[in-house]
Amino acid sequence: MTNKENPDAITLPKIKGVVEIPNCGLYAKGPRKLRKLFEWLSQYYDIEDCSKNESYPSPGTWYARIKPSLVHECVKCNWCGSYINPVGVGIHGHRCEICNKITMERFTHNGTIRFRFADDCDISDIEMRIFGYDDATESILLYPNIVSSERCFILTQQQAHKKFKRFSASWQEVERNGQKLIAIPRSNINSVEIIGQKRHYKAVRLFAGKEYDGWPLNDLPVTESYMIYEAWRWAPLRPSPKLHESIIHAAGMVSRVDFYYQDGRRAFDDIHLQRMRRFVHHFTTLDLNEWDRMISQNDLSGPSMIRAIARLCHPNAQVRNKPNISNLIDATAKIADGESLCMNEMMAAADALKNPRICREFIDIMGCGIKIQNI
Numbered sequence: 360m361t362n363k364e365n366p367d368a369i370t371l372p373k374i375k376g377v378v379e380i381p382n383c384g385l386y387a388k389g390p391r392k393l394r395k396l397f398e399w400l401s402q403y404y405d406i407e408d409c410s411k412n413e414s415y416p417s418p419g420t421w422y423a424r425i426k427p428s429l430v431h432e433c434v435k436c437n438w439c440g441s442y443i444n445p446v447g448v449g450i451h452g453h454r455c456e457i458c459n460k461i462t463m464e465r466f467t468h469n470g471t472i473r474f475r476f477a478d479d480c481d482i483s484d485i486e487m488r489i490f491g492y493d494d495a496t497e498s499i500l501l502y503p504n505i506v507s508s509e510r511c512f513i514l515t516q517q518q519a520h521k522k523f524k525r526f527s528a529s530w531q532e533v534e535r536n537g538q539k540l541i542a543i544p545r546s547n548i549n550s551v552e553i554i555g556q557k558r559h560y561k562a563v564r565l566f567a568g569k570e571y572d573g574w575p576l577n578d579l580p581v582t583e584s585y586m587i588y589e590a591w592r593w594a595p596l597r598p599s600p601k602l603h604e605s606i607i608h609a610a611g612m613v614s615r616v617d618f619y620y621q622d623g624r625r626a627f628d629d630i631h632l633q634r635m636r637r638f639v640h641h642f643t644t645l646d647l648n649e650w651d652r653m654i655s656q657n658d659l660s661g662p663s664m665i666r667a668i669a670r671l672c673h674p675n676a677q678v679r680n681k682p683n684i685s686n687l688i689d690a691t692a693k694i695a696d697g698e699s700l701c702m703n704e705m706m707a708a709a710d711a712l713k714n715p716r717i718c719r720e721f722i723d724i725m726g727c728g729i730k731i732q733n734i
């Protein structure tokens with residue numbers, strides 16, 4: 360993804376005979392076009408021949424990745440604004456090597472922590488309020504009261520007290536300013552969630568000497584990678600029972616009916632329609648007017664769109680539609696909420712129920728603890 364509004368943006372120039380399907384790939388219509396594309400790309404990208412990939416060799420495919428020397432991933436201290444060594448920066452009490460201020464406070468006063476004792480196999484946690492941290496003993500200091508919670512997988516006060524008795528060697532009572540506390544060495548627990556953490560640094564990336572937000576935000580002024588296809592080797596694609604899959608995949612979508620919600624909600628957005636139309640226009644022998652008519656008359660749900668595209672591509676098109684646990688979970692959730700199911704949802708859920716493996720997984724997920732053979 361590239362921030363096109365960035366005045367420093369480096370955008371791919373228009374090259375005749377090279378078609379870009381936005382965010383999905385570059386397609387070269389001939390070897391000379393490909394060479395011209397590579398001439399420009401090689402300024403900023405390392406280009407890999409995917410036919411030589413040992414795990415997934417893919418002839419006629421190339422992968423361009425931004426040169427590592429152009430992008431530097433760094434950590435910036437919020438106190439002094441310096442770019443600092445990222446090693447240990449997220450550890451409680453770590454200090455910036457430039458200004459010596461703390462970069463991370465994990466155990467803040469009055470924060471809460473959810474944890475389990477290190478050797479405990481229980482799936483439920485204890486929740487307690489944090490007093491602070493003792494650097495000398497590397498222990499978390501907690502107020503002695505167990506936080507009462509109605510949430511799933513949190514022990515009640517009574518259960519937590521039992522747990523503290525069982526793991527009595529893992530903690531001790533201490534006192535600070537007259538306040539009785541529980542001190543637990545960090546190595547004696549596994550924390551699941553800590554609320555109230557204060558982070559005094561951020562991940563950033565430097566490109567061409569300028570700073571951009573780091574992961575997960577990505578506003579670099581350049582597309583980070585491209586898939587490149589030697590389209591002249593296979594285009595134009597003619598009608599076939601599998602042609603719809605090529606068109607749908609070119610738009611970055613899945614071509615299996617079961618993958619989508621079955622209730623008719625929209626799955627194909629405008630960008631997907633634009634990508635597919637571009638692919639159909641440049642790389643298939645389908646009639647573009649017929650394509651446009653089909654799109655305008657069809658709803659944009661996954662199942663409906665896949666079937667409509669498949670019908671247009673070939674009279675004997677083979678649409679993939681497997682039993683899928685997601686459809687069973689969606690249907691169950693709707694029923695639990697008192698909503699009714701449409702026919703497609705019922706059929707997809709019924710298909711999933713006929714599959715013993717999916718039934719078993721479904722019961723595991725629901726935590727029923729019932730063995731399928733006992734049903």
Ligand SMILES: [Zn+2]
Nearest residue numbers: 436439455458
């Ligand atoms: Zn600093």
